[in-house]
Amino acid sequence: KRLFKLISICLSISMTDRNRATKIVVLCTAWYAISSSQNVINKKLLNSHPLPVTVTLVHMLTISLCLPFVIKVWNVAPPPVFSPSYYLKVLMPLSLGKLLASVTAHVSLWKVTVSYAHTVKALLPLFTVILTRFILKEKHPLKIYLTLLPIVLGVVLATVTELSFNFGGMISAVLSTLFIALQTIFSKKVSWWH
Numbered sequence: 001k002r003l004f005k006l007i008s009i010c011l012s013i014s015m016t017d018r019n020r021a022t023k024i025v026v027l028c029t030a031w032y033a034i035s036s037s038q039n040v041i042n043k044k045l046l047n048s049h050p051l052p053v054t055v056t057l058v059h060m061l062t063i064s065l066c067l068p069f070v071i072k073v074w075n076v077a078p079p080p081v082f083s084p085s086y087y088l089k090v091l092m093p094l095s096l097g098k099l100l101a102s103v104t105a106h107v108s109l110w111k112v113t114v115s116y117a118h119t120v121k122a123l124l125p126l127f128t129v130i131l132t133r134f135i136l137k138e139k140h141p142l143k144i145y146l147t148l149l150p151i152v153l154g155v156v157l158a159t160v161t162e163l164s165f166n167f168g169g170m171i172s173a174v175l176s177t178l179f180i181a182l183q184t185i186f187s188k189k190v191s192w193w194h
Helices: 002-012 015-048 052-073 084-111 114-135 142-161 167-193
Strands: none
Touching (some): 015 052, 084 114, 084 167, 114 142
């Protein structure tokens, strides 16, 4: 019965919705494949050329050079024109946060295994909850804090059992996660302003 219900639901979805759903699945799969490949390639690159800042800058330069072409091919609407003060107050801090998050992420990939670096990055919800409490003065129910305990315990367990542990790599992964959380909070704060 469930199979027939699923089939009838699928058949009742319009072709436009199916196309949109297919596009979303393809894009998510492509993102996952590219992201996973990028981590492995970055690790190999950083093992042979331990220059994390250079790798970050080359990545950002490449994105800046390729993005206009991709935007044109995908027919993305042009971005709005921003005032100079908006660039200084909003875009520059976000850009700096992205740069710092990328550099520290590359340092962590250089110093520790990809799996461990990403395990440490699982602390993102913890940092986001704690920072929103102090920066945005948001109060969260006790349940939220309790749901973060398994994440913290998992990262602690991974840290104690990591065979190729490197303190600098762990700190870099933590800092990268912290910068990402700060970017998220800053973006939320900016969205309140506008």
